[in-house]
Amino acid sequence: MRIAADEDKCIGAGQCALTAPHVFDQRDDDGVVVVLVEFPAEPDRAAARAAAAGCPVAAITVTAG
Template structure:
């Protein structure tokens, strides 16, 4: 699995950080997503998929099979 985030479309809702704080963070000044781990461990794949699914702006992209 490989992740990318689009900071230009992120609305700062923070759902990704609540679900997977090992993988996502937010910038202090505006709450925009920061990707901490673009290739998370297998144990985190399910929660990362959920974070991408609930992102209201669709800012998280998941590429499977990496």
């Protein structure tokens, strides 16, 4: 699986970083999403999918890869 985030769409809600802290973080200055791990390991995949599903502006995409 591959994780990508659209920084232009992100509103800094932070749900991704709360849901999958091993995969996502937020920039200190504006709260925009930072993808820490583009290809998460199996233990983090369910949380990464949940974070993508919970993003209020659909800024996170999960694809096979």
